[in-house]
Structures are given as C-alpha cells and as structure tokens.
Amino acid sequence: MARKIGSRYTAHQILGRGSAGTVWLGEGPEGPVAIKLLREDLASDQELVGRFVQERTALLGLEHPNVVSVRDLVVDGNDLALVMDLVRGTDLRTRLDREKRLAPEAAVAIVADVADGLAAAHAAGVVHRDVKPENVLLDMQGPLGPGGSHPALLTDFGVAKLIDSPRRTRATKIIGTPDYLAPEIVEGLPPRASVDIYALATVLYELLAGFTPFGGGHPGAVLRRHVTETVVPLPGIPDELWQLIVQCLAKAPASRLRASELGARLRELQPMLAGMPPLDVDEPDTEPEEEPREATPDEPVSSARVRRGAVPLVPGAKPADSNRDTHTSMRVPAPDELAGGARGTARAPRAAGAPRPGSARHRAVTRRRRLVLGGAAVALAAAVGVGTWLATSGDDAGTPRDSHHSSPASP
Incomplete structure (x- = not known):
C-alpha cells in the first residue's frame, strides 16, 4: 500500500526490514528511489531528529561510484527517512547465504570496491561504523569484474551515527554489530576511520571462509x-x-x-588469485547449543528448547538467533571480563566435513566410538582372561607350555 513520505516522495512496497527501520521502493521527482524509513520510536526522539538535520550536508555531499548516494533526508511529522539511490540487485549477505563462501578473486574484488567507497567517505570526514555484508549492495546491472563479481556499493552511511546519540548510548553502551566491532569500540573508545577498516577486513575473512574470525556464541564472548x-x-x-588481512585486523588502530x-x-x-576455487574449510567450534530437554509440568513446552543467547539485543526488537542485527546496543565489558577469556578459546577452523561438538552428528559419532572402544575393551579383557587361565592350567598340570614360544631361537 502506497504512503507519502514528505511532500516529494511516495513509498510503494517494502524491500527489506532491519532493526533500525524499513526500506521501501519509492518514487520521487527524478524517478525510482530507495527510502529508508526509520522506526517510529527513533523518529519521536527530538535529539536524534536534531542530529539527523545536522548530518544532512555531510551525507548529501558524499558521492562515489561505490557508495549508495543519499539524495534527501526527510523529517515530516512522525516520519524520519533517508532517500537513497535505488540499486538493482541484492545485498552481499544474501549472496553469502546462498554460496557459503566466495572464490578469492571475487571476494577481493568486492572488498576492493567497498574500500574505494570508504576512502571517499573518510576523506569527507564520514565514518560508516557498521560495515558488514548486509550493508554492501551488489549492482546486478553493472559490468562484471574480476571473478565474475558485480560492482559493490556501501549503503547506510550515517545511520549508526544518527542512532548513537549521547542520551541513547552513554559510556557504558556500544552501538554496532558484534561480529564486526573493532577492539577499540569494545573498550569504549570513540570510533575513527580505522574501525571501518577492521570491519571490512572481517568481511573479507568471512567471504573467504564462510564465517567471521571472532564471531559465534554469546555476544559477550564475541566482544571479548x-x-x-x-x-x-x-x-x-x-x-x-593473509598478511594484508592480519594487518587490517590489528588490535592497534594505527597499525x-x-x-x-x-x-x-x-x-x-587480484592476478595471483585468478582461477582459485573457494576455500574448503568448515566453521570453527563455538559454544554448543543447549540440549533440548523435556519441559517440567509447570513450564511451557516452548521454553524447554530455547537456544542459549537468543535474547533481544535492540530495545523493542523481537528475540533472534543471530547477533548480526544492525545497531545492536550492548554493555561495554568491564576490564576484568576482557582480561579473562582468551586462553583456550581460539576458534580454529575445523577440517571440512568434521562434525561440530554438541551437534547430533557429533554425538552419534561419539556413541559409535564408545561402542567400538567398549567392544575392544571387552575383547581385550576376554583375551587376557583366557591367556591367564591357560598359563595357570598349564602350570597346574605340570605340562610344559608351547616350547617354541619359550625357547630361544636356534642359531
């Protein structure tokens, strides 16, 4: 159902939803546009509306082939919206979900495009603060690049900064997506351009491996x-x-x-990556899911099968299994929490096809091993028992044991 956005735009149909708002396919004076309509509770925040207007000049002035340009910012009653160029294609998360991981040549080409867009933004004094596959759009109508990759454009500039108002997130809160947060953000330092580089290197790792380098499990464990x-x-x-990825994932921003x-x-x-197939690795082991259990008589059945960590992280949002929601608000971990958890928690990739500990397949393999080992132990015990009985009975009867086992070999 169509709805008016300000006096110049009409939103026709929903293209997607996020924790910050809803993206609509719209129409403006110059043709089709994408309209990101922020949540009503955000639009009613007068402090945020003021910041929204202050950011107008910086966001409207950001023009680059690898950036989804913001055409207009609309403040109209309860509507707070960013009007952006319409990109005919899909987001990088959708492609990653479909293909699991990309060939190195294509992954590098996409990330290089995003890096170029970030370079233009940083030169204009704009830090994105939420670089991740959901915010990278692939232009399916653009020319194919290395590895058959479509042109990549970074979107949602300014949204994280708008929502991260001083009243909304004090020094005890973090705004961001856990898997892609730079260490200095976790430690409570202000975001600089280097946080985008860390997040983009995380995206590159994920495109190659199919998983993020520090993700998995409870968000608190991810931050640590x-x-x-x-x-x-x-x-x-x-x-x-690999050395390039390591450098961009350095703990020190200046590195x-x-x-x-x-x-x-x-x-x-890129030339040395031509023709390389996607990597053959499996996601590393993380905290296993809780075992399904039977509900107690006074407990709802549905609550007996809740995944650990499946809690709403954004005020007003529904619980979700993913910790990749945009603009997640989290408590800053205390120094003692950050200092205590590194030992023994490194997430090394598993061999391709190996079962994950805690999974049904892993439990089945473990049971088979136990049965095999148990059978072997019984057989061994039986063999030892028979041998002991033979040795004892031979001695008792006064008959010699098999002589060729006890006698030294003749020269």
Missing part, C-alpha cells in the same frame, strides 16, 4: 575475542593476502591500512 584473541590463519590463500591503501593493495593481488 575481538580484544583478546589473535585471528586464526586460513589455509589455502596466498601469504600476501591498520587506510582505505585507499587497502583498495590499491587488494587490486595488486
């Missing part, structure tokens, strides 16, 4: 890993590419490359 753990190497990629440097270096590596 960002601060305390070292990224686990990925087998099968050139060392030059990371700038966006323009990252884009240039990635394009230099």
Whole structure:
C-alpha cells in the first residue's frame, strides 16, 4: 500500500526490514528511489531528529561510484527517512547465504570496491561504523569484474551515527554489530576511520571462509575475542593476502591500512588469485547449543528448547538467533571480563566435513566410538582372561607350555 513520505516522495512496497527501520521502493521527482524509513520510536526522539538535520550536508555531499548516494533526508511529522539511490540487485549477505563462501578473486574484488567507497567517505570526514555484508549492495546491472563479481556499493552511511546519540548510548553502551566491532569500540573508545577498516577486513575473512574470525556464541564472548584473541590463519590463500588481512585486523588502530591503501593493495593481488576455487574449510567450534530437554509440568513446552543467547539485543526488537542485527546496543565489558577469556578459546577452523561438538552428528559419532572402544575393551579383557587361565592350567598340570614360544631361537 502506497504512503507519502514528505511532500516529494511516495513509498510503494517494502524491500527489506532491519532493526533500525524499513526500506521501501519509492518514487520521487527524478524517478525510482530507495527510502529508508526509520522506526517510529527513533523518529519521536527530538535529539536524534536534531542530529539527523545536522548530518544532512555531510551525507548529501558524499558521492562515489561505490557508495549508495543519499539524495534527501526527510523529517515530516512522525516520519524520519533517508532517500537513497535505488540499486538493482541484492545485498552481499544474501549472496553469502546462498554460496557459503566466495572464490578469492571475487571476494577481493568486492572488498576492493567497498574500500574505494570508504576512502571517499573518510576523506569527507564520514565514518560508516557498521560495515558488514548486509550493508554492501551488489549492482546486478553493472559490468562484471574480476571473478565474475558485480560492482559493490556501501549503503547506510550515517545511520549508526544518527542512532548513537549521547542520551541513547552513554559510556557504558556500544552501538554496532558484534561480529564486526573493532577492539577499540569494545573498550569504549570513540570510533575513527580505522574501525571501518577492521570491519571490512572481517568481511573479507568471512567471504573467504564462510564465517567471521571472532564471531559465534554469546555476544559477550564475541566482544571479548575481538580484544583478546589473535585471528586464526586460513589455509589455502596466498601469504600476501593473509598478511594484508592480519594487518587490517590489528588490535592497534594505527597499525591498520587506510582505505585507499587497502583498495590499491587488494587490486595488486587480484592476478595471483585468478582461477582459485573457494576455500574448503568448515566453521570453527563455538559454544554448543543447549540440549533440548523435556519441559517440567509447570513450564511451557516452548521454553524447554530455547537456544542459549537468543535474547533481544535492540530495545523493542523481537528475540533472534543471530547477533548480526544492525545497531545492536550492548554493555561495554568491564576490564576484568576482557582480561579473562582468551586462553583456550581460539576458534580454529575445523577440517571440512568434521562434525561440530554438541551437534547430533557429533554425538552419534561419539556413541559409535564408545561402542567400538567398549567392544575392544571387552575383547581385550576376554583375551587376557583366557591367556591367564591357560598359563595357570598349564602350570597346574605340570605340562610344559608351547616350547617354541619359550625357547630361544636356534642359531
């Protein structure tokens, strides 16, 4: 059902929903547009509306082929909306969900495009703060690049900053998506351009491996890993590419490359990646899911099968199994919490096809092993018992044991 957005735009149909708002296919004076309509509770926040207007000039002035341009910002009654260019295609998360992981050449080409867009934004003084596959759009009508990749454009500039108002998130809160948060954000430092580089390197790792380097399990555990753990190497990629990823995932922001440097270096590596197939690795083991259990008589059946960590992280949002929701608000971990969890928690990738601990397949394999080992133990005990009986009975009867076992070999 169509609805008016301000005096110049009409929203026709919903394209997607996120925790910050809803994206509509719309129409404006110059043709089709995408309209991101923020949640009503955000639109009613007068402080946020003021910040929205202050950001108008910076966002409208951000123009680059790898950035989804913001055409207008609308404040009209209860409506707070960003009007953006319409990209005919899909987001990177959808492609990743479909293909699991990308060939290195295609992954590097996509990330190089995003790095170029970030370079333009950073030069204009704009930090994205929420770089992740959901915010990377693939233009299916654009020319194919290396590895058959479509042009990549970064969207949702300014949304994280708008929502991260001082009243909404004090020094004890973090705004962001756990899997992609730079360590300095977890430690409560203000976001600089380097947080986007860290997040983009995380995206590159995910495109290659099919999982993020520090994700998995409860969001608190994810935050701790960002601060305390070292990224686990990925087998099968050139060392030059791996060293680039490691540098951009450095804990110290000053050690990371700038966006323009990252884009240039990635394009230099593309020729050596031509024809390489996707990596053959499985996601590392994380905290296993709780075992399903029977409900007690006074307990609803549905509550007996709740996944650990499936709690709403955004005020007003429904519980979800994913911790990749946009603009998640989290408590800043205390220093003692960050200091305690690194030992023994490194997430090394499993061999392809290996079962995950805690999964049904892993339990079945474990049971089979126990049965095999138990059978072997019984057989061994029986053999030992028979041997002992023979030795005892032979001695008791006064008959010699098999002489060729007891006698030394003749010369």
